[in-house]
Amino acid sequence: MNSIACLWGIKASFMRYLAMQHGTQASIGGGAAATAKNEFLFPAAPGVGFLPAAGPGGMRFEGDVHFIAHGGLLNVVLADPWIQRVGDQILLSFITGEYSGSSVxxxxxxxLVERQSAEDDGSVTFDATLASSGIHVFGGVYAAGEPLDPIRIVHNPNTHT
Ligand code: HEM
Structure with a gap:
C-alpha cells in the first residue's frame, strides 16, 4: 500500500442518518477501507507525494464508498478523492454518482482550509465545507458552506485502521 492515505468521515450527521434508515446498504471498494474511528481510508495513488506548501499541485487517492438508502432513492457514490490547490483555494473533488449512475x-x-497546528505524526488536517458544486451530492439538503468532517492526510496509514 502507498504509505500516504487520506482519512475522511464525510459528515458525522449524514453517517448517523444513514445508520438510522432501515435497509441502508454501504459498500467500500477499490482499495478504500473503513477505520475503527468511523473514517474511510483512501490510499494515495501510486507515486503521489504530499501537496506542495505553495503553488499548484494535487494529490490523487483511490477507492470508493457507495451508500444506498430509501429503497435506492438515495444513491451516493464518492470515488477517487482528489485534493488540489487552485490559486489560493484547496479543493476536494470526487467522482460522484447519485440517483442514476456515475459521471467520470x-x-x-x-x-478545504489547512489547519496550522502541526501534528506529531506528520499528518495534515484540513477543515472542509461543502462547495456549491457539491450540494446535489447530498440531495440539496445542506447549503454551501455547511461544515463537513475534517479530512486528514497521513503517513503510514496502516497505523490508522
Ligand atoms: C424517500 C426519500 C427520502 C426520505 C423519506 C428522506 C427523509 C429524510 C428525513 C426525515 C430527514 C431528517 C432526518 C433527521 O433530521 O433526523 C432527512 C435528512 C437528510 N436526507 Fe433524506 N430523505 C430521502 C431522500 C434523500 C436523498 C435522495 C438524499 C440524497 C443524498 C438525502 C439526503 C439527506 C441528508 C444529507 C439529510 C441530513 C442528514 C443530517 O445531516 O442530519 N435524503 N431525510
Missing part, C-alpha cells in the same frame, strides 16, 4: 468528471465537493 470529478465534482468539487468541498473547500
Amino acid at each position: 468528471t470529478p465534482t468539487v465537493l468541498a473547500e
Whole structure:
C-alpha cells in the first residue's frame, strides 16, 4: 500500500442518518477501507507525494464508498478523492454518482482550509465545507458552506485502521 492515505468521515450527521434508515446498504471498494474511528481510508495513488506548501499541485487517492438508502432513492457514490490547490483555494473533488449512475468528471465537493497546528505524526488536517458544486451530492439538503468532517492526510496509514 502507498504509505500516504487520506482519512475522511464525510459528515458525522449524514453517517448517523444513514445508520438510522432501515435497509441502508454501504459498500467500500477499490482499495478504500473503513477505520475503527468511523473514517474511510483512501490510499494515495501510486507515486503521489504530499501537496506542495505553495503553488499548484494535487494529490490523487483511490477507492470508493457507495451508500444506498430509501429503497435506492438515495444513491451516493464518492470515488477517487482528489485534493488540489487552485490559486489560493484547496479543493476536494470526487467522482460522484447519485440517483442514476456515475459521471467520470470529478465534482468539487468541498473547500478545504489547512489547519496550522502541526501534528506529531506528520499528518495534515484540513477543515472542509461543502462547495456549491457539491450540494446535489447530498440531495440539496445542506447549503454551501455547511461544515463537513475534517479530512486528514497521513503517513503510514496502516497505523490508522
Ligand atoms: C424517500 C426519500 C427520502 C426520505 C423519506 C428522506 C427523509 C429524510 C428525513 C426525515 C430527514 C431528517 C432526518 C433527521 O433530521 O433526523 C432527512 C435528512 C437528510 N436526507 Fe433524506 N430523505 C430521502 C431522500 C434523500 C436523498 C435522495 C438524499 C440524497 C443524498 C438525502 C439526503 C439527506 C441528508 C444529507 C439529510 C441530513 C442528514 C443530517 O445531516 O442530519 N435524503 N431525510
